[in-house]
Amino acid sequence: MAVDLHTHSNVSDGSETPSEVIRLAANAGLRAVALTDHDILAGLDDARAAAERHDIEFIPGVELSLDWRSLAPDADQRGGMHMVVLWIENQAGPLQDRLADLRLGRERRNHTILERLASLGIDVPMEEVLARAGDGSVGRPHIAAVMVDRGYVPDIAAAFDLYLGHGAPAYVSRKRLTVEEAISLARASGGVPVLAHPHTLGFEDDSRLESLLRHLHSTGLIGVETHHSAAEPGRRRILRRMADRVGLVPSGGSDFHGTYKPGIHIGVGCGDLHVPDEFLEGLRAQRAVL
Ligand code: AMP
Ligand code: ZN
Numbered sequence: 087m088a089v090d091l092h093t094h095s096n097v098s099d100g101s102e103t104p105s106e107v108i109r110l111a112a113n114a115g116l117r118a119v120a121l122t123d124h125d126i127l128a129g130l131d132d133a134r135a136a137a138e139r140h141d142i143e144f145i146p147g148v149e150l151s152l153d154w155r156s157l158a159p160d161a162d163q164r165g166g167m168h169m170v171v172l173w174i175e176n177q178a179g180p181l182q183d184r185l186a187d188l189r190l191g192r193e194r195r196n197h198t199i200l201e202r203l204a205s206l207g208i209d210v211p212m213e214e215v216l217a218r219a220g221d222g223s224v225g226r227p228h229i230a231a232v233m234v235d236r237g238y239v240p241d242i243a244a245a246f247d248l249y250l251g252h253g254a255p256a257y258v259s260r261k262r263l264t265v266e267e268a269i270s271l272a273r274a275s276g277g278v279p280v281l282a283h284p285h286t287l288g289f290e291d292d293s294r295l296e297s298l299l300r301h302l303h304s305t306g307l308i309g310v311e312t313h314h315s316a317a318e319p320g321r322r323r324i325l326r327r328m329a330d331r332v333g334l335v336p337s338g339g340s341d342f343h344g345t346y347k348p349g350i351h352i353g354v355g356c357g358d359l360h361v362p363d364e365f366l367e368g369l370r371a372q373r374a375v376l
Protein backbone atom coordinates (compact mmCIF):
# COMPACT_ATOMS: atom_id res chain seq x y z
CA MET A 87 0.00 0.00 0.00
CA ALA A 88 1.01 3.58 -0.52
CA VAL A 89 0.91 6.78 1.51
CA ASP A 90 1.27 10.51 0.72
CA LEU A 91 3.09 12.55 3.37
CA HIS A 92 3.12 15.99 1.69
CA THR A 93 -0.04 17.77 0.46
CA HIS A 94 -1.54 21.27 0.49
CA SER A 95 -5.12 22.51 0.79
CA ASN A 96 -6.81 25.88 0.28
CA VAL A 97 -5.90 26.75 3.87
CA SER A 98 -2.57 27.66 2.26
CA ASP A 99 -1.80 27.57 -1.46
CA GLY A 100 -3.65 24.50 -2.63
CA SER A 101 -6.96 24.75 -4.49
CA GLU A 102 -8.94 22.02 -2.69
CA THR A 103 -10.47 22.07 0.79
CA PRO A 104 -8.83 19.93 3.49
CA SER A 105 -11.68 17.42 3.38
CA GLU A 106 -11.45 17.21 -0.43
CA VAL A 107 -7.71 16.47 -0.14
CA ILE A 108 -8.55 13.59 2.18
CA ARG A 109 -11.31 12.33 -0.09
CA LEU A 110 -8.92 12.33 -3.05
CA ALA A 111 -6.36 10.41 -1.00
CA ALA A 112 -8.92 7.79 -0.01
CA ASN A 113 -10.11 7.52 -3.65
CA ALA A 114 -6.52 6.97 -4.74
CA GLY A 115 -6.43 3.92 -2.46
CA LEU A 116 -3.88 5.38 -0.05
CA ARG A 117 -3.52 3.95 3.44
CA ALA A 118 -2.49 7.27 5.02
CA VAL A 119 -2.20 10.94 4.09
CA ALA A 120 -0.60 13.99 5.72
CA LEU A 121 -1.85 17.55 5.23
CA THR A 122 1.17 19.90 5.29
CA ASP A 123 0.01 23.45 4.58
CA HIS A 124 2.55 26.29 4.70
CA ASP A 125 2.88 27.85 8.19
CA ILE A 126 -0.68 27.04 9.22
CA LEU A 127 -2.55 24.31 11.10
CA ALA A 128 -6.10 25.56 10.50
CA GLY A 129 -6.99 22.76 8.06
CA LEU A 130 -6.07 19.88 10.33
CA ASP A 131 -9.36 19.52 12.22
CA ASP A 132 -11.50 19.27 9.08
CA ALA A 133 -8.99 16.92 7.50
CA ARG A 134 -9.00 14.62 10.51
CA ALA A 135 -12.80 14.49 10.55
CA ALA A 136 -12.82 13.66 6.83
CA ALA A 137 -10.21 10.95 7.36
CA GLU A 138 -12.47 9.29 9.92
CA ARG A 139 -15.35 9.29 7.43
CA HIS A 140 -13.16 7.85 4.68
CA ASP A 141 -11.37 5.35 6.90
CA ILE A 142 -7.87 6.52 6.04
CA GLU A 143 -5.11 7.32 8.53
CA PHE A 144 -4.47 11.04 8.91
CA ILE A 145 -1.15 12.60 9.90
CA PRO A 146 -1.33 16.29 10.89
CA GLY A 147 1.55 18.31 9.46
CA VAL A 148 2.92 21.66 8.37
CA GLU A 149 5.56 22.87 5.88
CA LEU A 150 8.11 25.55 6.76
CA SER A 151 10.54 27.56 4.62
CA LEU A 152 13.92 27.80 6.33
CA ASP A 153 16.91 30.08 6.57
CA TRP A 154 19.88 27.77 6.05
CA ARG A 155 22.69 30.29 5.63
CA SER A 156 24.46 28.78 8.65
CA LEU A 157 25.06 25.66 6.55
CA ALA A 158 25.95 27.25 3.22
CA PRO A 159 27.02 30.88 2.86
CA ASP A 160 25.50 30.91 -0.61
CA ALA A 161 22.18 29.42 0.57
CA ASP A 162 20.10 32.35 -0.60
CA GLN A 163 21.64 32.27 -4.08
CA ARG A 164 20.87 28.54 -4.35
CA GLY A 165 17.32 27.71 -3.52
CA GLY A 166 14.78 26.96 -0.92
CA MET A 167 15.12 24.65 2.03
CA HIS A 168 11.71 23.46 3.15
CA MET A 169 10.86 21.24 6.09
CA VAL A 170 7.76 19.14 6.54
CA VAL A 171 6.90 18.50 10.18
CA LEU A 172 4.68 15.46 10.72
CA TRP A 173 2.47 14.78 13.75
CA ILE A 174 2.15 18.42 14.72
CA GLU A 175 -1.17 19.07 16.46
CA ASN A 176 -3.35 22.17 16.16
CA GLN A 177 -2.89 23.28 19.76
CA ALA A 178 -0.46 25.41 21.79
CA GLY A 179 3.18 24.38 21.60
CA PRO A 180 6.66 25.73 20.90
CA LEU A 181 6.47 25.45 17.11
CA GLN A 182 2.75 26.20 16.92
CA ASP A 183 3.28 29.46 18.81
CA ARG A 184 5.82 30.66 16.25
CA LEU A 185 3.57 30.11 13.25
CA ALA A 186 1.52 33.28 13.79
CA ASP A 187 4.75 35.25 13.61
CA LEU A 188 5.69 33.59 10.34
CA ARG A 189 2.30 34.38 8.86
CA LEU A 190 2.76 38.03 9.80
CA GLY A 191 6.09 37.99 7.96
CA ARG A 192 4.29 36.57 4.92
CA GLU A 193 1.73 39.37 5.04
CA ARG A 194 4.43 42.06 5.04
CA ARG A 195 6.30 40.30 2.26
CA ASN A 196 3.17 40.02 0.14
CA HIS A 197 2.62 43.79 0.35
CA THR A 198 6.19 44.42 -0.75
CA ILE A 199 5.76 42.03 -3.68
CA LEU A 200 2.69 43.94 -4.87
CA GLU A 201 4.63 47.21 -4.62
CA ARG A 202 7.44 45.75 -6.71
CA LEU A 203 4.95 44.49 -9.28
CA ALA A 204 3.31 47.93 -9.40
CA SER A 205 6.70 49.51 -10.11
CA LEU A 206 6.98 47.07 -13.04
CA GLY A 207 3.61 48.23 -14.35
CA ILE A 208 1.70 45.20 -13.07
CA ASP A 209 -1.40 46.01 -11.10
CA VAL A 210 -2.38 43.28 -8.63
CA PRO A 211 -4.83 44.51 -5.98
CA MET A 212 -4.41 42.96 -2.53
CA GLU A 213 -8.20 42.44 -2.29
CA GLU A 214 -8.05 40.07 -5.26
CA VAL A 215 -5.14 38.15 -3.76
CA LEU A 216 -6.97 37.81 -0.44
CA ALA A 217 -10.16 36.76 -2.21
CA ARG A 218 -8.17 33.99 -3.92
CA ALA A 219 -6.56 32.87 -0.69
CA GLY A 220 -9.56 32.80 1.63
CA ASP A 221 -8.57 33.37 5.25
CA GLY A 222 -5.63 31.03 5.40
CA SER A 223 -1.94 31.41 4.71
CA VAL A 224 -1.44 33.72 1.70
CA GLY A 225 1.40 32.91 -0.66
CA ARG A 226 2.99 33.71 -3.98
CA PRO A 227 0.83 31.17 -5.84
CA HIS A 228 -2.21 33.32 -4.98
CA ILE A 229 -0.46 36.41 -6.36
CA ALA A 230 0.49 34.39 -9.43
CA ALA A 231 -3.12 33.28 -9.92
CA VAL A 232 -4.34 36.90 -9.91
CA MET A 233 -1.64 37.76 -12.48
CA VAL A 234 -3.02 34.97 -14.67
CA ASP A 235 -6.64 36.15 -14.11
CA ARG A 236 -5.63 39.66 -15.18
CA GLY A 237 -3.85 38.43 -18.28
CA TYR A 238 -0.31 39.50 -17.36
CA VAL A 239 1.06 35.95 -17.70
CA PRO A 240 -0.26 32.77 -19.35
CA ASP A 241 0.11 30.55 -16.30
CA ILE A 242 1.41 30.30 -12.74
CA ALA A 243 4.76 28.88 -13.83
CA ALA A 244 5.35 31.92 -16.03
CA ALA A 245 4.47 34.26 -13.16
CA PHE A 246 7.21 32.61 -11.09
CA ASP A 247 9.74 32.49 -13.93
CA LEU A 248 9.26 36.11 -14.96
CA TYR A 249 8.40 37.86 -11.70
CA LEU A 250 7.94 36.01 -8.42
CA GLY A 251 10.52 33.25 -8.33
CA HIS A 252 13.91 33.42 -6.72
CA GLY A 253 16.12 35.81 -8.67
CA ALA A 254 13.19 37.37 -10.56
CA PRO A 255 12.47 41.14 -10.29
CA ALA A 256 9.56 40.96 -7.83
CA TYR A 257 11.13 38.31 -5.61
CA VAL A 258 11.08 39.33 -1.94
CA SER A 259 12.32 37.14 0.90
CA ARG A 260 10.51 36.86 4.19
CA LYS A 261 11.08 35.98 7.80
CA ARG A 262 11.97 32.32 8.18
CA LEU A 263 13.02 30.04 11.02
CA THR A 264 16.61 28.92 10.92
CA VAL A 265 17.06 25.24 10.22
CA GLU A 266 18.36 24.70 13.77
CA GLU A 267 15.34 26.48 15.32
CA ALA A 268 12.91 24.56 13.14
CA ILE A 269 14.35 21.17 14.06
CA SER A 270 14.39 21.91 17.75
CA LEU A 271 10.93 23.54 17.82
CA ALA A 272 9.48 20.64 15.84
CA ARG A 273 10.89 18.02 18.19
CA ALA A 274 9.92 20.02 21.30
CA SER A 275 6.36 20.07 19.93
CA GLY A 276 6.21 16.32 19.38
CA GLY A 277 6.66 16.65 15.62
CA VAL A 278 8.93 14.68 13.31
CA PRO A 279 11.07 17.00 11.12
CA VAL A 280 11.61 15.87 7.52
CA LEU A 281 13.67 17.72 4.90
CA ALA A 282 11.36 18.34 1.93
CA HIS A 283 12.27 17.93 -1.77
CA PRO A 284 16.08 18.11 -1.44
CA HIS A 285 16.48 19.04 -5.12
CA THR A 286 15.43 22.63 -4.35
CA LEU A 287 18.66 23.07 -2.35
CA GLY A 288 20.33 23.37 -5.73
CA PHE A 289 23.36 21.13 -5.17
CA GLU A 290 24.73 19.87 -8.45
CA ASP A 291 27.10 17.69 -6.49
CA ASP A 292 25.74 14.74 -4.47
CA SER A 293 28.69 14.60 -2.12
CA ARG A 294 27.82 18.10 -0.86
CA LEU A 295 24.19 17.08 -0.45
CA GLU A 296 25.23 13.97 1.46
CA SER A 297 27.45 15.88 3.88
CA LEU A 298 24.67 18.40 4.45
CA LEU A 299 22.23 15.56 5.23
CA ARG A 300 24.76 14.03 7.60
CA HIS A 301 25.06 17.35 9.41
CA LEU A 302 21.28 17.80 9.58
CA HIS A 303 20.94 14.31 11.02
CA SER A 304 23.40 15.23 13.78
CA THR A 305 21.30 18.39 14.42
CA GLY A 306 18.19 16.28 15.03
CA LEU A 307 16.57 15.96 11.63
CA ILE A 308 14.71 12.65 11.37
CA GLY A 309 13.67 12.18 7.76
CA VAL A 310 14.26 13.26 4.18
CA GLU A 311 11.91 13.15 1.20
CA THR A 312 13.54 10.70 -1.13
CA HIS A 313 10.26 10.27 -3.02
CA HIS A 314 8.69 13.44 -4.44
CA SER A 315 6.80 14.31 -7.62
CA ALA A 316 9.81 16.24 -8.91
CA ALA A 317 12.31 13.36 -8.46
CA GLU A 318 12.59 10.75 -11.23
CA PRO A 319 12.37 7.09 -10.18
CA GLY A 320 16.15 6.66 -10.60
CA ARG A 321 16.77 9.71 -8.49
CA ARG A 322 14.51 8.32 -5.76
CA ARG A 323 16.65 5.19 -5.53
CA ILE A 324 19.84 7.27 -5.25
CA LEU A 325 18.32 9.47 -2.54
CA ARG A 326 17.02 6.46 -0.66
CA ARG A 327 20.49 4.89 -0.53
CA MET A 328 21.88 8.25 0.58
CA ALA A 329 19.26 8.48 3.36
CA ASP A 330 20.26 4.98 4.54
CA ARG A 331 23.95 5.92 4.62
CA VAL A 332 23.42 9.06 6.70
CA GLY A 333 20.84 7.55 9.06
CA LEU A 334 17.79 9.53 7.91
CA VAL A 335 14.41 7.86 7.48
CA PRO A 336 13.07 8.07 3.91
CA SER A 337 9.80 9.95 3.45
CA GLY A 338 7.81 11.12 0.48
CA GLY A 339 4.75 12.75 -0.92
CA SER A 340 3.23 14.30 -3.99
CA ASP A 341 3.32 17.97 -2.83
CA PHE A 342 -0.19 18.17 -4.26
CA HIS A 343 -1.50 21.76 -4.68
CA GLY A 344 -4.53 21.08 -6.90
CA THR A 345 -4.87 23.55 -9.78
CA TYR A 346 -1.95 25.64 -8.50
CA LYS A 347 0.40 22.86 -9.65
CA PRO A 348 -1.34 21.28 -12.62
CA GLY A 349 -0.41 17.69 -13.40
CA ILE A 350 0.45 16.66 -9.84
CA HIS A 351 -1.98 14.19 -8.30
CA ILE A 352 -2.40 12.91 -4.77
CA GLY A 353 -0.46 9.71 -4.15
CA VAL A 354 0.90 9.25 -7.66
CA GLY A 355 2.46 12.68 -8.30
CA CYS A 356 3.04 13.05 -12.04
CA GLY A 357 1.94 9.42 -12.43
CA ASP A 358 4.89 7.32 -11.31
CA LEU A 359 5.12 8.16 -7.60
CA HIS A 360 4.60 5.42 -5.02
CA VAL A 361 5.53 6.12 -1.41
CA PRO A 362 5.60 2.76 0.38
CA ASP A 363 3.88 2.53 3.76
CA GLU A 364 7.10 1.25 5.32
CA PHE A 365 8.30 4.88 5.08
CA LEU A 366 5.45 5.92 7.35
CA GLU A 367 6.25 3.09 9.75
CA GLY A 368 9.92 4.12 9.85
CA LEU A 369 8.94 7.68 10.74
CA ARG A 370 6.42 6.50 13.31
CA ALA A 371 9.09 4.41 15.01
CA GLN A 372 11.28 7.51 15.36
CA ARG A 373 8.35 9.53 16.66
CA ALA A 374 7.91 7.00 19.45
CA VAL A 375 11.42 7.72 20.73
CA LEU A 376 11.38 11.54 20.35
P1 AMP B 1 5.52 31.27 -0.59
O1 AMP B 1 5.15 30.28 0.48
O2 AMP B 1 4.57 32.37 -0.72
O3 AMP B 1 6.95 31.69 -0.51
O4 AMP B 1 5.37 30.45 -1.97
C1 AMP B 1 5.86 29.15 -2.01
C2 AMP B 1 4.98 28.37 -2.94
O5 AMP B 1 5.28 28.77 -4.26
C3 AMP B 1 5.17 26.85 -2.88
O6 AMP B 1 3.92 26.24 -2.99
C4 AMP B 1 5.96 26.55 -4.09
O7 AMP B 1 5.68 25.27 -4.58
C5 AMP B 1 5.50 27.62 -5.07
N1 AMP B 1 6.59 27.88 -6.01
C6 AMP B 1 7.85 28.27 -5.71
N2 AMP B 1 8.58 28.42 -6.83
C7 AMP B 1 7.76 28.11 -7.86
C8 AMP B 1 7.91 28.07 -9.30
N3 AMP B 1 9.09 28.39 -9.88
N4 AMP B 1 6.84 27.71 -10.06
C9 AMP B 1 5.66 27.41 -9.47
N5 AMP B 1 5.45 27.42 -8.14
C10 AMP B 1 6.48 27.77 -7.34
ZN1 ZN C 1 2.74 25.37 -1.48
Ligand code: FE
Nearest residue numbers: 149168282283
Ligand atom coordinates in the same frame (compact mmCIF):
# COMPACT_ATOMS: atom_id res chain seq x y z
FE1 FE D 1 7.97 22.98 -0.45
Ligand code: FE
Nearest residue numbers: 092094149341
Ligand atom coordinates in the same frame (compact mmCIF):
# COMPACT_ATOMS: atom_id res chain seq x y z
FE1 FE E 1 4.85 21.70 -0.34
